[in-house]
Amino acid sequence: MQGREVWPIRYPRGDVRASDFRVVEVPVRPPRPGEVLVRNTWTSVDAALRLRLSKTAPPGYFPAFPLEEPMDGIMTVGEIVESRADGFAPGDTVWHASGWRDYAVVEAEKEALGGVGTLTKLDVGVAPAQAYLGVLGGTGLTAYAGLFHAAGLRDGDVVWVSAAAGAVGSLAAQMAKIRGHRVIGSAGSDEKVRHLREELGLDAAFNYKCGALPDLLREAAPDGIDVYFDNVGGDHLEAALGALRTSGRVAICGMISQYAAQEPPHGPGNLMLAVTKGLTIRGFRGSGHTHLLPEMSRQVGAWVREGRLSCRETIVEGLTQAPVALAGLLRGDNTGKTLVRIDGVPHGESAAG
Numbered sequence: 001m002q003g004r005e006v007w008p009i010r011y012p013r014g015d016v017r018a019s020d021f022r023v024v025e026v027p028v029r030p031p032r033p034g035e036v037l038v039r040n041t042w043t044s045v046d047a048a049l050r051l052r053l054s055k056t057a058p059p060g061y062f063p064a065f066p067l068e069e070p071m072d073g074i075m076t077v078g079e080i081v082e083s084r085a086d087g088f089a090p091g092d093t094v095w096h097a098s099g100w101r102d103y104a105v106v107e108a109e110k111e112a113l114g115g116v117g118t119l120t121k122l123d124v125g126v127a128p129a130q131a132y133l134g135v136l137g138g139t140g141l142t143a144y145a146g147l148f149h150a151a152g153l154r155d156g157d158v159v160w161v162s163a164a165a166g167a168v169g170s171l172a173a174q175m176a177k178i179r180g181h182r183v184i185g186s187a188g189s190d191e192k193v194r195h196l197r198e199e200l201g202l203d204a205a206f207n208y209k210c211g212a213l214p215d216l217l218r219e220a221a222p223d224g225i226d227v228y229f230d231n232v233g234g235d236h237l238e239a240a241l242g243a244l245r246t247s248g249r250v251a252i253c254g255m256i257s258q259y260a261a262q263e264p265p266h267g268p269g270n271l272m273l274a275v276t277k278g279l280t281i282r283g284f285r286g287s288g289h290t291h292l293l294p295e296m297s298r299q300v301g302a303w304v305r306e307g308r309l310s311c312r313e314t315i316v317e318g319l320t321q322a323p324v325a326l327a328g329l330l331r332g333d334n335t336g337k338t339l340v341r342i343d344g345v346p347h348g349e350s351a352a353g
């Protein structure tokens, strides 16, 4: 049986282009003892993939994607078609980390993405399979861990979330709202700002492209902020340092504004405010908080069932379009979680062939 995989063929300089990838037909081998064969149905598209599309990834992060090879370490869900691993059977829906391909042979016990991507059976009675790539998966975990652990949210905190219409940001902003905080969101279009105010119910929202960030932030939070959930870095982080009140906290989730930088970006010019205001600035990774997965699934699962979390998805059709979906996300075309629906069974009769 043949399957398809998306391989990077050159590292993008600046913006990601579809031509930086190619789709390759490969033989799919049957699983060996301890392995399962999965037909992937949905695969994740994440901002941070950009960090790995480079000769070297930032120290401490997941490794760079080698050129001319399948991209290992991308969250995916699918259905098992053949199992030689205890505890897994054909028909089970699972998540694993062998994404951007339509079939994957996965070793059941092998840790992936710091544990968050290790082969796991999913309860699709609770939510559709693709929700486990978003709100009930690593995306939800990142928002939850960042807000409640890295930022150490306290009663009464005023919270600013940047890239608030995106996958992680929209969840973090809504979770803070559910916990009773005043929440400000920022995004890159008026339509997204309307979404933040009207659909996500944030207290204030602004389009960061429509003025100077410190002014926009002052207008949205005249008395300052206590927590900044940073998805953007750069000028956003600098504006936050200016607006944070004494003992404020920054949870650095990511710095998307710098991922395509050709030169090392300058740090915020006002970092001294961390000293004068006694700020705590903490970077974190969802994959460093896998111990929170059961708690997050329980709590966030309940919010989803109660209809308290809006989980918009930007769905791109077809495995071959995964690079286009990534380029779109990095440009800001998406609202909510970006997903690729992997189309159909490719070539060959039975999955086990």
Ligand SMILES: NC(=O)c1ccc[n+]([C@@H]2O[C@H](COP(=O)([O-])OP(=O)(O)OC[C@H]3O[C@@H](n4cnc5c(N)ncnc54)[C@H](OP(=O)(O)O)[C@@H]3O)[C@@H](O)[C@H]2O)c1
Pocket: 045, 046, 047, 048, 139, 142, 163, 164, 165, 166, 167, 168, 169, 186, 187, 188, 189, 192, 230, 231, 232, 252, 253, 254, 255, 256, 257, 258, 284, 285, 286, 287, 329, 330, 331, 332, 333, 334, 335, 336, 337, 338
């Ligand atoms: N720490 C972790 O474990 C972890 C895990 C997952 C993701 N992350 C980080 O979380 C952030 C969001 O990732 P995601 O996968 O959820 O993506 P996402 O927010 O769904 O999409 C990225 C969004 O970033 C915005 N953006 C792009 N360039 C920008 C710029 N120069 N300035 C301001 N905004 C910009 C775009 O929205 P606009 O239209 O609003 O510009 C775009 O929609 C990223 O920094 C990512 O690296 C961290």
